[in-house]
Amino acid sequence: MGFWIVLWKLVFVFGVGAFGLMALWVTVQGARDIKFLLDTLRGEH
Amino acid sequence: MEPFSEALQGTQFTGLDWGIVALYLVLSVAIGLIANRYVANMADYVVAGRGVRTALGIATLTGTELGLVTVMYSAQKGFTGGFAAFHIGLAACVVAFFVGLTGFIIVPLRRHKVLTIPEFYGKRFGRRTQILGGLVLAFGGILNMGMFLKAGSMFIVGITGLQNEAALAIVMIVLLGLVLLYTVLGGMVSVILTDYVQFVVLSFGLLLATGFAIYKMGWDHIFASMVTLKGEAGFNPLLAESSFGGDYVAWMLFIGLVNCALWPTSVARALACASEGIVRKQFMWASLSYMIRNIIPYFWGICAFVFIMESPMLTGAFFPVAGVAEGVDTLYAMPIFLGRLLPVGLIGIITAAMVAAFMSTHDSYLLCWSSVLTNDIVIPLAGERLSERTKVMITRGFVLLIGIIILLVSFLFPLREDLWDYMAVTGAIYTTGAFALLGCGLYWKRASSTGAVLALITGSSAVFGLGAVQVFVLQHLLRFSQERTEAIAGQLTGARVGLAAIVLSTAAMVLGSLLFPDTNRTQGDETWVSG
Numbered sequence: 001m002g003f004w005i006v007l008w009k010l011v012f013v014f015g016v017g018a019f020g021l022m023a024l025w026v027t028v029q030g031a032r033d034i035k036f037l038l039d040t041l042r043g044e045h
Numbered sequence: 046m047e048p049f050s051e052a053l054q055g056t057q058f059t060g061l062d063w064g065i066v067a068l069y070l071v072l073s074v075a076i077g078l079i080a081n082r083y084v085a086n087m088a089d090y091v092v093a094g095r096g097v098r099t100a101l102g103i104a105t106l107t108g109t110e111l112g113l114v115t116v117m118y119s120a121q122k123g124f125t126g127g128f129a130a131f132h133i134g135l136a137a138c139v140v141a142f143f144v145g146l147t148g149f150i151i152v153p154l155r156r157h158k159v160l161t162i163p164e165f166y167g168k169r170f171g172r173r174t175q176i177l178g179g180l181v182l183a184f185g186g187i188l189n190m191g192m193f194l195k196a197g198s199m200f201i202v203g204i205t206g207l208q209n210e211a212a213l214a215i216v217m218i219v220l221l222g223l224v225l226l227y228t229v230l231g232g233m234v235s236v237i238l239t240d241y242v243q244f245v246v247l248s249f250g251l252l253l254a255t256g257f258a259i260y261k262m263g264w265d266h267i268f269a270s271m272v273t274l275k276g277e278a279g280f281n282p283l284l285a286e287s288s289f290g291g292d293y294v295a296w297m298l299f300i301g302l303v304n305c306a307l308w309p310t311s312v313a314r315a316l317a318c319a320s321e322g323i324v325r326k327q328f329m330w331a332s333l334s335y336m337i338r339n340i341i342p343y344f345w346g347i348c349a350f351v352f353i354m355e356s357p358m359l360t361g362a363f364f365p366v367a368g369v370a371e372g373v374d375t376l377y378a379m380p381i382f383l384g385r386l387l388p389v390g391l392i393g394i395i396t397a398a399m400v401a402a403f404m405s406t407h408d409s410y411l412l413c414w415s416s417v418l419t420n421d422i423v424i425p426l427a428g429e430r431l432s433e434r435t436k437v438m439i440t441r442g443f444v445l446l447i448g449i450i451i452l453l454v455s456f457l458f459p460l461r462e463d464l465w466d467y468m469a470v471t472g473a474i475y476t477t478g479a480f481a482l483l484g485c486g487l488y489w490k491r492a493s494s495t496g497a498v499l500a501l502i503t504g505s506s507a508v509f510g511l512g513a514v515q516v517f518v519l520q521h522l523l524r525f526s527q528e529r530t531e532a533i534a535g536q537l538t539g540a541r542v543g544l545a546a547i548v549l550s551t552a553a554m555v556l557g558s559l560l561f562p563d564t565n566r567t568q569g570d571e572t573w574v575s576g
Contacts, residue, residue, distance in 0.1 A: 004280035005268060008128045011135055012340060016255065019337040022103070022330060023248035029100030030241050036098055037237065 048362035049373050056206035056384030062393030063205075069246065069397040073239050073404060074223050080235030098319055101241060102327040105409075106314045107334040108240030110304065111247060112406025113399050116342040117196040118464035120379035123346025125463065126288040127271050127279030130346075133297045133465075134339030140301035141335040145328030150306040151315040153487045155324060160316065161413075162309055162479060163421035169486045170494040170563075172425045174501070178482070179421030181501050182309065185474030185508075186414045187447055191454030192467060193410075194221065196376065197403045198455075203380025204396055218452070220400065224407045225448045236408045237317075243401035250398025251341050254387065258348045261386055270351040296540035299547060300469050303476040305335060307483065310413045342379070349382035376464060415443030461512030462539065470510035470539040477546040478504025481554035489558075496557030504550035510542035 122130040144151060159165045163182060167175030198217050201207060207216070259267075271279045282289040305311050305328060318324045353359040359381070362373045373381075387395060419440040424431060431439070460467060481500035485492035508514055515537060519530040 001272070001277040001280055004128070004277070005272075008131045008280065009268070011131055011336075012344065015134070015138070015333065015336050015340050016252065018333050019248070020252055022333055023244075023252070026100045026104050026107075027245050027248075030104045030244070033098040033101035034238065034241060037101060 048365065049377075050208060052359055052362045052373055052377070052381050053203070053206045053208060053384075056204060056381075056392075057387065057389055058205045058384060058392055058396070059389050061389055062396060065390070065393030066397045066400055069400065070220075070223060073242060073401070074226065076242060077226070077235035077239050077408075080238050099323050099326050099330070101237065102314055102318055102323060103330050103334065104244035105237045105240040106311065106327060106331045107338070108244045108247065108401075108405035109236075109310050109314070109409040110331075110406075111334065111338040111402055112193065113200055113403035114193045114196040114406065114464070114468070115338050116345075116399060116402060117200055117376055117379070118468060119339045119342030120346035120349065121376050121463055122288075122339075122465050123343030124350045124375050124378045125346075126282075126343075127275045127347060127350070128268075128343075129278065129280055129282040129284075129287045129289055130343045131340060132282040132289070132294055133300075134336040134343065136294070136297045137301040137304060137339060138332045138336030140298060141305040141332035142329055144302070144306045145325050145330075145332060148321065148325055150483050150487060151312060151324055151328065152321050154312065154483065155315055155318070155321060161417050161420050162307075162312060162483070163417060165486065166482060166497065167421065167425060169492075170482070170497040174482075174494050174497045175421050175425055177498060177501055178478075179417050181478060181505050182475045183414050183417050183422075185471055185476075185505070186309065186410070186417070187450055188454065188474070189468060189471035190407075190410050190414070190447075190451050191458055191471075192460065192464060193403070193407060194451055194455035195460075196464060199374070199376050200380045200399055200403075201396075203377045204384045204392065204399075206384060220403060221407070221448055221452065224404050224411065225445060236405075236412055239408065240405045243405040246394075246401045247398045247405075250395050250401075251337070253391065254383065254395050255341055255344060257387060257391065258345065262348055262351065267348060267351055270354070271347060274350070274354055292538075292544065293540045296469070296543055299480075299543070300472075301335070303472060303480070305331070307476045307479045308472065309417065310409050313409070313413055345379050345383070348386075349378040352382050352386070353378060411444045411447055412440075414447055415440045418443045459513050461516070466539045467511065470507060470543060473507035473510065473539075473543045473546060474505045476504075477507050477543065477550045478502075480504075480547060481550045484551075485554050485558065491558055491562060492554065493558040493561055493563040495561035495563075496554040496559075499557040500550040500554035503553040504546055506549065507543050507546035509537065510539035510546075 119130075119133075122133065143149065154162070154165060157165050157168055159168065161179075163175045163178035166178040194217055197220070201216060278284055278286040278288075281287060282294055283291055314327065315324045318327060353363055363375065363378060365372050383395060384392065419436060423439055424436065462470075478501040481504065482492075482497050485500075486497070509518070512534060515534045516530060519525045519533060520527065525533070
């Protein structure tokens with residue numbers, strides 16, 4: 001059982017930590033991507 | 046007082062929290078309505094003019110695939126299966142990363158420049174396969190979506206303590222109405238813009254609530270309690286005594302592939318990307334989202350289990366003495382737990398995040414199934430006579446029609462399994478056939494249209510994994526006794542039926558293609574493009 005407890009702890013800590021960093025990056029970069037999308041739809045790209 | 050009413054009474058949800066939720070709803074709909082100005086044709090409406098870049102792609106993929114229904118069924122799995130349920134999230138992460146790394150299915154599919162998966166069937170195998178594929182996809186998809194409203198309503202009841210049935214119905218109809226409004230008007234552009242806002246609210250809401258749960262309950266205490274309450278079965282998914290087992294783990298690996306490479310709402314994001322490189326990057330990064338969308342709600346379900354087992358009143362409500370009373374549905378465990386754990390204000394933000402999840406999934410699914418019905422059934426039948434404007438109008442009509450159908454299914458269909466297993470089986474009605482058609486259609490030159498039709502038909506046999514269908518067939522059609530029905534149903538789990546359907550549909554595809562190869566006349570209208 002010890003193996004599984006360690007595995008799930010690692011999966012949780014790594015997953016939540018990485019997701020938190022990704023969420024920060026997506027929030028900032030995603031706002032710039034919206035501008036690109038709207039420009040594309042206006043036919044500017 | 047009834048145990049259920051008693052369990053709902055401890056929530057800390059207040060007027061301030063309702064205010065936060067209402068503010069969020071107004072913001073979402075306003076963005077959706079503004080997007081309407083940017084839609085000029087069917088490609089803008091369905092794939093946002095293919096102008097989506099990596100970060101926005103991840104936001105919209107996560108916004109779509111991390112729905113309230115996902116949070117609800119995952120929390121239920123965590124509640125019933127413990128940490129052993131984490132294998133489902135890990136499998137989803139590994140498979141999505143593999144798909145991103147190799148471009149398996151999604152990259153060659155994108156090269157065909159199709160708007161939907163059945164459109165690829167049409168190009169590769171002909172119109173007959175496209176229409177049949179569209180019908181199977183829409184049937185499985187709409188049935189799959191049927192439980193979204195029910196799960197959403199159960200969350201709102203659990204976290205707010207709202208017990209008035211009429212008020213609850215009004216809340217659900219208003220939510221569905223708002224989603225319909227901005228999806229019908231703005232199509233994929235409004236879906237993507239609102240998905241971005243929903244991603245921000247949802248991601249930080251999930252992280253905040255998880256941190257708060259650990260802070261209040263204690264990291265070591267949660268693990269130690271699970272060891273005491275469930276033993277190894279709460280951690281090892283391969284153990285027969287756990288809620289899973291080896292066949293279930295194999296089934297989850299396939300479902301992981303389904304969710305990222307075969308499920309139309311995910312594939313639609315790949316088709317909306319600006320380049321193949323962005324598609325790959327999007328899926329590799331989103332593999333984290335595929336894991337987290339399961340892992341965090343499992344963790345909430347586990348915390349809810351520990352919390353409930355430490356409260357004699359809640360333990361009595363969820364696990365009453367056999368024969369004395371019926372236990373509260375385990376889907377309510379997580380929202381009741383959050384309602385009691387989170388403070389005023391934070392509970393409003395989390396509910397707004399969950400409403401965000403509810404809306405971002407509904408809008409994409411409504412758009413996806415309606416564009417399949419238009420693009421793969423109506424247009425092939427009508428020929429080239431329809432104008433772009435008429436196509437968008439028909440798609441909007443289907444969005445409304447599906448909204449009405451899911452409202453009916455949600456409240457009328459009897460759910461006999463864990464919600465996650467219902468989702469996996471209804472999804473498999475389409476995905477088992479799609480696996481054979483996409484796998485062989487993209488990578489095997491000799492795959493034929495007869496093989497494709499046979500694979501679609503045999504793949505839809507996965508519907509027999511549903512408990513309600515088994516009872517209908519065995520007890521009502523074949524007149525088996527209740528004991529015999531239950532004994533057979535106990536062996537025919539969703540996982541076993543699903544795995545059998547994959548083998549059958551792939552075999553049908555291969556045998557059908559070898560025995561009935563395409564002649565020039567029966568072939569699809571596109572030259573074979575190598576994967």
